Amino acid sequence: MNSETIISKINNNESNNLTKTNKKTTMKKIIVFSVLSILLISCSGKNNEMPPAAPPTLPVLNIVKSDALTSTEFPVAIQGKADIEVRPQVNGTLEKIFVDEGAYVTKGQPLFKINDNAYRQQFNNAKASLRAAEASLINAQIEVDKLIPLVQNKMYSEYQLRTAKSNLSIAKSNVEQAKSVLNNAQINLDYTLIHAPINGFIGRLPRKQGSLVGPQDPEALTKLSDIKEVYAYFSLSENDFLNFKKQYEGSSIAQKIKKMPAVSLVLSDNTEYEHKGNVDMVDGQFDKTTGAITLRAKFPNNNGLLRSGNTGKVKINVNHANAIVVPQEATIEIQDKVYVFLLDNNNSVMRQPIIVSGKSGTNYLVEEGIKTGDRIVLKGFENLPDGAKIIPENTKKEVAKL
CATH class of the missing domain: 2.40.420.20 (conserved putative lor/sdh protein from methanococcus maripaludis s2 fold)
Structure with a gap:
């Protein structure tokens, strides 16, 4: 092995050792940085936590x-002070109608006329029968007057006088009977002209001129309502009635009613009627089917704004x-x-x-x-x-x- 090869290996070993050392240093730096980051984030989180909210001021x-x-409302049915059905008292053909629907009439004013030909004939016959009975009475009286002195002078027997007096009594009875028949004929004749029994407003007229009418008809000729005052009828349950009796002083229902304050009438459009009313009647017994008792409140109605058949609510105020x-x-x-x-x-x-x-x-x-x-x-x-x-x-x- 030559010297160059040995030197190259030494350099490679040194280079590898340096690389490993650098990697270890880098890893240490990363770990330290991570720990510091976690600590910083943790501290930052604690510093950014919201303080607990203060209680609200209310x-x-x-x-x-x-x-x-307090006020309590009860449904009511409104009726006139007098709501009268006008019906014929005799059979016949409706000849004339003198009024129109909704008209205001006064007591005694003619409303309807039934053809009276048959009843006038009956009246005339009864009148003639009365005259005949009265003539018979005169003859019977003359006979008695004639026999009295004759019997006294014993020219006729007592029996004949008693017979004459008996005939006189029969004649008197016949006159009374004829008068009764005449009066009855007069009543039937008068019934052919139907008058208004009270002041008030005319209702519907279901029967027209030419209709055959009679007392047994299921439907009246019309209804007549006196509405200068109106009555509002409403019902209390048994519990409400007991509370009513406790609320007001008095030893009787009549005394308790007098202690009640004025009541209001709320109409069907939820407006309040301009006049106050007073409760003036409590029914004598509870309705067995509903378990309720009826009371009546009276309201003035001089301007005629309310009519029979109106609905609404009566409002009763109670002090607590x-x-x-x-x-x-x-x-x-x-x-x-x-x-x-x-x-x-x-x-x-x-x-x-x-x-x-x-x-x-x-x-x-x-x-x-x-x-x-x-x-x-x-x-x-x-x-x-x-x-x-x-x-x-x-x-x-x-x-x-x-």
Whole structure:
């Protein structure tokens, strides 16, 4: 082996040793760099963590007792003070109709005329029969007057006088009977002209001129409504009626009715009738099929805006003394239950169910669930979990009243 070959091998060995040394150094640098990077990232992450959020500041309402006014609505059927069916009292052909549908008529005004030819003939016959009976009576009286002195002078027997007096009694009875027949004929004749029994408005006229009418017809000639005052009939369940009796003072139903405040009438378009009414009647018994009892409220109607057959609702206001009232906006409804968010002494919230006994405008009357001195979150509670803390912001918000 020559010297050049030996030198070349030495140089190659040295080069390999240097390469290995460089690789080890590089690996050490990479490991150190990685460790430093991890430490830096870790430190950077700790420095960038968000601080815990501060509890929200929300308005809080202190629960106190107050007076409240609630209203309850009941469906009503409206009728005139008098709703009368006008029916014929005799059979015959409807000859004339003097009024039109919807017309206002006064008591005694002619409405319909039934052909009276047959009834006038009956009247004339009865009148003639009465005259004949009266003539027979005169003859019977003359016979008695003639026999009295003759019997006294014993020219005729007592038996003949008694017979004459008996005939006189029969003649008197015949006159009375003829008068009765004449009066009956007069009544039937008068029935052919049908008059308005009261003041009021004419309803529909289903029968037209020329129709055959009679007392047994299933449908009336018309209906006549006196609507200067109207009656609104509504029903109370047994529980509502018991509450009604508890609400008002008095030893009798009549006395309790007098203590009731005026009631309002809400029409079918949800507008309120301009005049207030008063409950003036309670039915004598419950309906066996519905378990309800009927009450009647009376409303003035001088301008005729209401008519028989109108529908609506009667609104009855009830005063509640020392009631717990919360705004509806401070509640949430979940699965037919109403909740409020109640605060404890540590200002932690808890969802609390309440029992609502009624409404007063935009407020709830609370029967159970919260008490005087409790605090509830007024708004902003939608996303609060149970146990969440808040910073209470006391509010002087007054619960709205009707």
